[in-house]
Amino acid sequence: MFGFSRPQLIAFLAMLALIIVCPFVVYPVFLMRVLCMALFACAFNLMIGYVGLLSFGHAAFFGMGGYVTAWTMKVWHLDASIAILLGGVTGGVLGLCLGYLAIRRSGIYFAMITLALAQMVYFFCLEAPFTGGEDGIQQVPRGHLFGFIDLSNDMTMYALVACVFLGGFLLIHRIIHSPFGQVLKGIRENEPRTTSLGYRTDDYKLIAFMLSTSLTGIAGGTKALVFGIATLTDVNSSTSGEIVLTTLLGGLGTVFGPVMGSVVMVSMENYLAQFGAWVTVTQGVIFMFCVLAFRRGIIGEIGNFLKLKL
Amino acid sequence: MTDTILETAGLTREFSGFVAVDGVSLRVETGTIHALIGPNGAGKTTCFNLLTNFLTPTRGTIKFKGEDITGMKPAMVARRGLVRSFQISAVFPHLTALENVRLALQRARGASFDFWRPETALNVYNDRALELLHDVGLPDLGNAVVADLPYGQKRALEIATTLALDPEMMLLDEPTAGMAHGDVDTIVQLIKRIRKGRTILMVEHNLSVVEGLCDTITVLTRGRILAEGDYATVSKNPEVIAAYLGSSDA
Ligand SMILES: Nc1ncnc2c1ncn2[C@@H]1O[C@H](COP(=O)(O)OP(=O)(O)OP(=O)(O)O)[C@@H](O)[C@H]1O
Ligand SMILES: [Mg+2]
Numbered sequence: 001m002f003g004f005s006r007p008q009l010i011a012f013l014a015m016l017a018l019i020i021v022c023p024f025v026v027y028p029v030f031l032m033r034v035l036c037m038a039l040f041a042c043a044f045n046l047m048i049g050y051v052g053l054l055s056f057g058h059a060a061f062f063g064m065g066g067y068v069t070a071w072t073m074k075v076w077h078l079d080a081s082i083a084i085l086l087g088g089v090t091g092g093v094l095g096l097c098l099g100y101l102a103i104r105r106s107g108i109y110f111a112m113i114t115l116a117l118a119q120m121v122y123f124f125c126l127e128a129p130f131t132g133g134e135d136g137i138q139q140v141p142r143g144h145l146f147g148f149i150d151l152s153n154d155m156t157m158y159a160l161v162a163c164v165f166l167g168g169f170l171l172i173h174r175i176i177h178s179p180f181g182q183v184l185k186g187i188r189e190n191e192p193r194t195t196s197l198g199y200r201t202d203d204y205k206l207i208a209f210m211l212s213t214s215l216t217g218i219a220g221g222t223k224a225l226v227f228g229i230a231t232l233t234d235v236n237s238s239t240s241g242e243i244v245l246t247t248l249l250g251g252l253g254t255v256f257g258p259v260m261g262s263v264v265m266v267s268m269e270n271y272l273a274q275f276g277a278w279v280t281v282t283q284g285v286i287f288m289f290c291v292l293a294f295r296r297g298i299i300g301e302i303g304n305f306l307k308l309k310l
Numbered sequence: 311m312t313d314t315i316l317e318t319a320g321l322t323r324e325f326s327g328f329v330a331v332d333g334v335s336l337r338v339e340t341g342t343i344h345a346l347i348g349p350n351g352a353g354k355t356t357c358f359n360l361l362t363n364f365l366t367p368t369r370g371t372i373k374f375k376g377e378d379i380t381g382m383k384p385a386m387v388a389r390r391g392l393v394r395s396f397q398i399s400a401v402f403p404h405l406t407a408l409e410n411v412r413l414a415l416q417r418a419r420g421a422s423f424d425f426w427r428p429e430t431a432l433n434v435y436n437d438r439a440l441e442l443l444h445d446v447g448l449p450d451l452g453n454a455v456v457a458d459l460p461y462g463q464k465r466a467l468e469i470a471t472t473l474a475l476d477p478e479m480m481l482l483d484e485p486t487a488g489m490a491h492g493d494v495d496t497i498v499q500l501i502k503r504i505r506k507g508r509t510i511l512m513v514e515h516n517l518s519v520v521e522g523l524c525d526t527i528t529v530l531t532r533g534r535i536l537a538e539g540d541y542a543t544v545s546k547n548p549e550v551i552a553a554y555l556g557s558s559d560a
Pocket of ligand 2: 354355356397
């Protein structure tokens with residue numbers, strides 16, 4: 001099913017069970033944050049893990065998706081489903097524009113260009129009237145889904161977020177295990193060789209980038225809806241860095257790594273928040289520890305230990 | 311009456327002042343095996359990069375099957391039937407041998423942008439891929455992860471992948487480099503089998519391989535053509551002997 005191997009299917013069912021059970025045990029708003037970040041990280045992982053391109057500007061798509069969803073909810077009073085979709089479209093269109101400029105570069109140059117372009121998006125958001133500058137867009141109503149499901153209840157909202165996450169997760173898994181995904185893996189493994197077989201690799205990379213940024217926009221839009229706010233934080237380069245760290249921590253190029261990474265990162269932010277700046281310091285230490293001691297990330301190391309591809 | 315499949319005129323490539331390929335006018339006849347030899351740094355690989363448009367020439371033109379392909383995108387050159395291999399074995403290490411070959415076969419579908427379709431859509435190519443693996447002497451290795459294969463088998467796999475495109479012309483950059491003696495022989499036999507209906511241009515340091523395989527030999531030194539002809543002619547050329555004795559290799 002969906003190209004899951006047997007161990008992956010078991011892991012997926014376990015994750016599904018947790019998604020269903022957890023809201024009855026843990027604060028749902030916390031879980032929704034985890035799921036939004038997890039979708040963001042999975043989308044990011046599509047680029048770094050399966051195309052081999054490190055984007056250092058993914059916050060631009062996350063934040064802009066958030067702004068557009070928030071704005072269309074607040075000003076146009078759209079249906080929540082449409083507003084989230086518009087967040088995704090925003091991510092995709094922005095991804096096409098920035099990707100077009102960046103995709104011909106590889107390695108560190110790609111990372112630098114995405115970072116620079118994302119900084120421009122940040123300044124745009126800082127200055128543009130509709131984003132509310134430093135204040136952001138606040139008091140965004142959660143509204144209704146399909147016109148009749150009231151989302152103000154946390155449990156109902158949680159159900160929507162869980163569906164968005166699962167939809168995105170399965171889509172990414174399908175992308176990776178499609179004829180298209182096969183070419184992406186070829187590019188990751190050996191780009192000149194893929195070119196020499198007659199593939200225009202730039203086109204493939206750009207489409208993968210757009211898919212990634214669309215899903216990132218959806219994640220950002222969903223998050224804005226959950227918290228009723230869209231701010232500069234989500235477009236900031238520190239968010240781009242955080243998602244790199246999240247994915248690295250969970251395991252680059254693994255299916256479940258980004259999800260695991262998000263669970264750990266969001267928990268850490270949540271429980272260390274009382275210590276203020278120590279969150280950043282702790283993240284820094286973990287990052288160094290990751291790079292030095294377990295490069296495969298949590299899921300990557302577990303998979304390696306069990307000799308499984310997770 | 312012989313046809314020319316590939317022809318260059320005054321092909322030149324400079325790297326910030328340094329001329330790596332200098333006014334090369336090469337003519338490769340259809341259906342032949344043509345060798346490009348020369349000491350290290352002579353510009354052979356650079357020539358290959360120019361012919362397949364991985365590099366743009368500073369000057370000069372390239373004609374393939376009568377069409378000017380200078381400045382075309384490398385992927386488009388490959389689609390026209392001029393496919394290269396690489397000096398450093400070019401495989402997809404973390405895919406299986408079957409997936410490696412299938413990635414080439416998959417080209418026949420056109421642009422595979424269908425990210426919504428399951429991978430099983432590619433299973434129609436499995437039989438052909440296994441057949442090709444069999445042809446190059448790698449039967450039963452379909453599910454092997456390529457990174458784990460020995461060097462000789464990687465090179466054979468690379469040829470299988472190139473063959474999967476059924477190209478009219480293949481460029482092989484040192485297909486036997488770094489191989490054990492037995493493996494060299496396997497590759498030579500393989501090239502003899504696959505030459506039917508194809509033109510091959512190959513860079514090769516091993517002169518006994520060249521002698522046994524190639525119809526025409528072009529000798530390149532410092533980016534220029536030094537001599538051209540069949541093995542007997544070229545190997546007697548005093549300039550060629552001097553060039554080869556002057557270098558440590560060959
Ligand atoms: N991208 C590049 N930038 C600068 N110089 C280059 C570049 N590529 C090749 N050269 C130079 O061009 C010359 C020819 O290199 P090339 O790789 O074509 O030689 P070759 O004949 O294939 O040698 P070998 O037998 O060692 O493979 C060398 O002196 C090399 O240093
Ligand atoms: Mg070379």
